[in-house]
Amino acid sequence: xxxxxxxxxxxxxxxxxxxxxxxxxxxxxxxxxxxxxxxxxxxxxxxxxxxxxxxxxxxxxxxxxxxxxxxxxxxxxxxxxxxxxxxxxxxxxxxxxxxxxxxxxxxxxxxxxxxxxxxxxxxxxxxxxxxxxxxxxxxxxxxxxxxxxxxxxxxxxxxxxxxxxxxxxxxxxxxxxxxxxxxxxxxxxxxxxxxxxxxxxxxxxxxxxxxxxxxxxxxxxxxxxxxxxxxxx
Numbered sequence: 001x002x003x004x005x006x007x008x009x010x011x012x013x014x015x016x017x018x019x020x021x022x023x024x025x026x027x028x029x030x031x032x033x034x035x036x037x038x039x040x041x042x043x044x045x046x047x048x049x050x051x052x053x054x055x056x057x058x059x060x061x062x063x064x065x066x067x068x069x070x071x072x073x074x075x076x077x078x079x080x081x082x083x084x085x086x087x088x089x090x091x092x093x094x095x096x097x098x099x100x101x102x103x104x105x106x107x108x109x110x111x112x113x114x115x116x117x118x119x120x121x122x123x124x125x126x127x128x129x130x131x132x133x134x135x136x137x138x139x140x141x142x143x144x145x146x147x148x149x150x151x152x153x154x155x156x157x158x159x160x161x162x163x164x165x166x167x168x169x170x171x172x173x174x175x176x177x178x179x180x181x182x183x184x185x186x187x188x189x190x191x192x193x194x195x196x197x198x199x200x201x202x203x204x205x206x207x208x209x210x211x212x213x214x215x216x217x218x219x220x221x222x223x224x225x226x227x228x229x230x231x232x233x
Contacts (some may be wrong), residue, residue: 002204003041005067005100007158010181013199014038015068016069017221018209020045020080022057026103028054028064035225038067039196040207041099043091044079051094056096069127077105077131082213085110093118101125102156106149115174116153116165127183128154136161136186138166142175144183155206163191176201195219196227 002009016038017031034178041058043049048057061068072088073079089111096102096118104115106128119126128149137145143160147200149157157179163169163186176184177199184203186194195218199206206228208221221228 002125003070004038007067009204010202013203013225014205015221015228016040016205016207018042018207018218020211022046022061023093024211027210028061029168031221032064032066034208034210035223036066036208036221038069038205039064040069040071040103042080043070043072043095044081044083046079048159049087049091055089055094055098058095062098064094067102068098069103070095071103071130073103074105074108077107084110089114096122096124099124101127101155103127103129106130106145106152112152120153125155126153127156127158128152129158129183131162133187134162134163136163136171138172139174142171146175146179154181156181156183158185159194160185161171161186162187164188165190169194173198173201192219195224196231199228200231 014037016033017036018040020042058068058164073089075082082164092115101124102119104112116126130145145159146157169186170192172184172186174180182203183205184198195206206224207218208224209218210221
């Protein structure tokens with residue numbers, strides 16, 4: 001079983017609240033009140049990304065006693081701002097000591113090795129992610145992404161892909177059942193149901209929001225928690 005911070009993954013569905021502003025105390029508290037198990041810090045949305053300031057801000061979030069996943073999403077995979085690989089690597093190195101896990105894209109070839117190494121040295125968990133906002137790849141490619149993510153050093157492989165029809169969701173559902181240590185997300189309005197049922201099928205984490213959405217089909221955390229409570233074993 002895998003742990004992020006003190007939280008065990010795999011025994012039951014877990015919800016990560018997506019945080020786009022580290023100084024928004026109201027929404028941070030709301031995330032906890034609405035049942036978040038983790039906080040995903042979308043640093044590419046943060047106003048001030050100077051490494052020293054970020055480090056202090058993230059250190060301050062430890063007061064909530066909830067695991068923190070640090071994410072600096074690349075522009076080509078849905079990031080909110082254009083940051084060079086060098087900038088992202090520098091920020092990651094500063095904030096890794098204060099996070100419990102990091103999320104780095106498989107496509108970030110120039111920096112993924114260094115980020116994984118830094119995270120492992122600090123005993124932090126690594127999520128290696130893949131995002132496709134146009135379509136859901138075929139089964140062969142999906143399986144290849146999982147294998148490449150594991151070779152890159154992933155503790156958890158995350159795949160998020162746009163669903164155009166029910167077949168796309170079924171393909172991702174099959175992947176969820178076939179493999180271990182995954183986060184699987186089907187994106188888009190059609191796929192909202194997957195945000196509830198994929199975690200029940202074994203996907204480690206589902207993502208909800210208490211403010212602005214950071215991905216197509218992302219649900220409010222409060223609703224997501226309610227739905228999971230309805231269907232969990």
